[in-house]
Amino acid sequence: MNPSVVGAALAVLFTGMIAAADGITKLVAGNYEAPQLYALAAALVALMAAGASGVSRGETLRIRSVKPMILRTVLTVVAAIAFFQAFRHLPFADVFLFIGLIPLIAAALSGPILGETPRPVAWLALSIGAGGVIFLMPGGISGAQAGHLWALVAALSGAVSMLLARVIAKVERAPLAQVFWPNLGLALVMALALPFVWKPMGVMDGIWIVTYAGFLFGARYVSAEAMRFLPAYVAMPVMNVQFVWMVGIGIYAFGEIPSFGTVMGVMLVIASGLYLVAEETIARGAAQDV
Template identity: 30%
Template sequence: MIAQDTRLGIGLMVAVTLVFSAQDAISRHLAGEYNVLMVVMVRYWFFAAFVIAVAARRPGGLRRAAATRQPWVQVARGLLLAAEVCVMVLAFVVLGLAATHAVFAAYPLLVAALSGPVLGERVGWRRWMAIAAGFVGIVIILQPGGAALQPAALIPLAAALGFALYSLLTRYAAREDSAAVSFFWTGTTGAVAMTAVGLWFWQPMAPADWGWMALLCCTGAFGHWLLIRAYEVAEASAIQPFAYLQLVWASGLGLLLFGETLSPTLVLGASIVVSAGLFTLWRTRKVADG
């Protein structure tokens, strides 16, 4: 049993947001030069290798990691996440890091809104009010003149919906399977699916970009390792609010590396979305604690 340390868990989650923000910036660079499906495919190859290596070192090895009573649920999870990653990377290229993450920040609100019809959970009026406020923030972000044009902003919104459904399926799968089993299926299913699609869009890469691709794969594996450690040492409800720091770091990288700008409507809308999301997380934890 690993000792619980909330302060360490928070520090690890902050590190996770930094590493994943760097991964997003590299993804934007590579997807701006090469086909998105190819970039995500190579990224998934390394991710699957990392997942298999982690599973092989655990008690029971690969056989235990692959043992599930609900393979179709696990396959659906893996496919949803792979599709969400592709849509998210496309959004980085079309909208930029800041605007994409501002819209994507709505995914906890979508999780709360869909938890009733998908999982049969009860959502009280306070959380419904927070969900409504969050979508007011999304409307503010989508206003003409903001950093995200209305049609293009549907791309990260689709990614947020995909990730919300993936999160709900993960919670559903957790009723029967361990986190290690779900993690194994996430990586392997995604790698198989992306290979089947991505190989058709293969493009020769410049030597320097292979270096960036290697760094992308390393940041992905390192970020997931940090995330696993964070959830091992602290409760998810205690550290999850700090995941919103990824919006801050990604926006900063967008400003510094890609010349992006933060319009007043984007900042205001993102602030409302994040505040609503934090309230939803707090309220969910309070209801769970009784």
Template identity: 30%
Template sequence: MTGQDLPAALSHQPETRRTRLIAIGLMCAAVICFSALDTSAKWLGHGMDPLQVVFARYAGSMILVSLLLNPWSHPGILHTRRPWLQAFRSLLLLGSTALNFFALQYLQLAETVSIMFATPLLVALVSGPLLGEWPGPRRMVAIGIGFLGVIVVARPGVGGMHPAALLSVISVFCYAFYSLSTRILAAYDPPETTMVYSGAAGTIAMIPVIPFVWTWPDGLSWGLMIFAGAMGGIGHWLLILAHRLAPATVLAPFIYSQIIWMIALGYLVFGQLPDRWTFIGAAIVIASGLYLLYRERVRAVPEGSARLD
């Protein structure tokens, strides 16, 4: 940046900071929605098949999204240049959601989200062979330490956590490849199109399953099913709005604020508090993820350029 450009850049700092603060607020609101969604799913999972909860989550989200995004208000929104990739991405998200809801039957909210925090680590690891974005040695060390944190949370083979933790681990793999496919699709389709396909594909895929798992809900369960669908749809919509206002490297650290809401809701709704190993493992995973984000920011800033954030 030249000396002549610097005053102009500095004049835009307040506006830029305000926009980023709004984006951060939207991101924090999104993770609150997702925490409420998981809390509802865990509650409903005690009285109905988790697949019925999955259907409620997608059907409710699809209805809500259709009110905002449809061919009449957004002509051409259903047009996609990569239909098979859209379908594959949607099924990955569906699989991740279903596995997470099954795991929530047996695990605490804080335990499942601590394992899910490993998603950015896995994305960074597989981005090399899939996207050519190879992590350097320091990032590889951070990824390895992060996965050790997941092992601390799950404690496989030592009787510390229910075997359902394996479902959360598989869910992480599904979500990581879902995230990668989302990045690829961003070059071909607008985010609104991708969001519409996510809800529609998940709902359609669950329709043949529902007759075999359906149990008639009571009033509270109906309310929670509708609430879960709304939280899923609103949460993803807030994510889209946030990423329009600020880059992912600014927003990503605030994803980890979800652990606060999951611990609070786990205690208030279910009377559960995570043990010390969950806290330790979550801290390791979060620290590793934040370091990866820091390295990403360092790589993104050209040497010698002025930094405005």
């Protein structure tokens, strides 16, 4: 099967899993501080990755790309903290605007970091995708404040973290290691705050946390694989299909009916992602024919 198609399918699968995790977060996080949710979930994800590596053939948690992995782990922690602060100070819509800008940030940085500078026509698709995300938040950003700085830090660190996943994937196939080490780092850092924010959890909330960790583990595993098959500037806009899942979950679980602007934004995001996959597939086919 064409690598671009495989990568796109994995990216879409990632969006479904991460949107499900976001839905669970919305369901249970109102009763707990974010460090408690992050510490427990990240620890569970790290344990899942360690367990999977123990039963898989030939895949361990050892990795040759030590420096990129350390930096990726640090940036994962920074992104989690920054997103927590951003959600604390801003409405969801404002933060999601910055999430939608991550592909453009990745595209701008993919040249110096990966040597994968997008072709000129890809910039048009990336801009359309960003415009689609803006459609999803018709109110826009209400004004500059500390939360917007946190959101920008989160977007920058998140984009570079995913680019580093591509750096590692180009050298070695180690998706479980890419899941384990960042989550172990996140669990350890968030655990430092647990004595100050811990609240007893009911059985049902515990089940939701385990389910959340399962979706998060699957999402981060397939995202590492997707970055192996697709250039970062293609994979990340496809991952904006996450907004489609979020609309569906909003309707089904929370009774939130999307506005016309939301529907238009979703259509633009999907069109942008599909165009980039098609453009990359055609380019690879032409390169093979030469």
